[in-house]
Amino acid sequence: MTAVNVYKQRPDKIEGQSPLHHAGLAELVGKGKSGAGVHLREKKLLGHLTLRGDAKDPAFAGGVHKALGVELPVALTLVANGSLSLQWLAPDEWLLIVPRGEEFATEKRLREALGNELHYAVVNVSGGQTLLELSGPKVREMLMKSTSYDVHPSNFPVGKAVGTHFAKTQLVIRHTAEETWELVVRRSFADYIWLWLQDASAEFGLAIEA
């Protein structure tokens, strides 16, 4: 029996601030070198939900599929359905990312589909982390400077997502398209990672995108 207080955590009338609000990324758009090897875009203020449950239980797996339209991804993978993505984090834990403002409706849909008998958890962690998208021909080289994890396509194909060490801290790297990668960065590390990415991208040229 799940007895939780479910309520809308993001008020409509208050504008949110991303962990990189202070960096003023919007003002840097278009100011980078032309032909930059690395393009950075903060996919800010999206809805991040942590989903936990027993993947082997058909009631849980089926309920998630019913609510989200995607199957639970297997180890180290990521699945997407339109603007929604679901990523494996651990054997009993997934990260669900939905468009801004849809987190409450998504959580309600999940709770409805999973019912009251199942042992599971849905937690809105949107305020705790942010998503950075890196694209361009030099992104892989920049990642190679930042992590000891092997980002060669033979080991890190599109659709793979791993938690690992990055720039002496820890984050999640997601490979979403051939030259496009995403980093899931914790709020308190966002500034540090932003500074690191600027430094690591300097030799390739960095362009900020809106």
Next chain:
Amino acid sequence: MLHIFCPHCGELRSEEEFHAAGQAHIARPLDPNACTDEEWGDYLFFRDNPRGLHHELWLHAAGCRKYFNATRHTISYEILETYKIGEKPSVTEAGGSEKKPVAKGVTA
């Protein structure tokens, strides 16, 4: 640097992603109130310190953040296998001092 096989992630990862968390397979007494002080003290504080094979608990701290077990040789540091919590080790001091080739958990 060692490469350690995480049985949850299903691949070899760099040693720096892991933390060792002590001896594995320590069962909590089912009825702590029925334990003598000595039994409870043994459970809480006393650990094996073998010269040879040791079954240990490890944490994939930077990856999936889950615990698993590893059989490690305390002299060579060689990790002979890793396996999930709840599973039994296949390499044991009694079962085979001769090292068997294991598919998983090899060091690099």
